Amino acid sequence: MRIEEFTAKDGGRVAWMLGRFELFGSLTPEQLLKLAPFVSFRTYEAGEVVIEKDDAGDAFFGELALLLSQPRSASVVCREASELFVLMSGDFARLLEGEPEVGALVKQIAKARFEDRA
Secondary structure, eight states: OEEEEOOGGGHHHHHHHHTTSTTTTTSOHHHHHHHGGGEEEEEEOTTOEEEOTTOOOOBTTSHHHHHHTOOOSSOEEOSSOEEEEEEBHHHHHHHHHHOHHHHHHHHHHHHHHHHHHO
């Protein structure tokens, strides 16, 4: 796995990509730009494990694990070389504390998704 940090010039591209996730799709462009600096980029090879079932939800590969602090419900292994965005739970928590309106909206969306799965 290779980890790459984004620079300020990447913010617009990262914000646009984050806006494509259902969890972040209702955020404004300004809110997405505030989220972008907290994201890193990871490259995985085919066959590499991304997450293991029952691991802590410490990164955004599944928003329910991240938001609800629950263990992972499944393992994820790359079938082919993949490039993934990563948002660590500590960074996400700091963002939500500093941007309460973003936190409220994201939690509302996540709650609705959780209830749909129940």
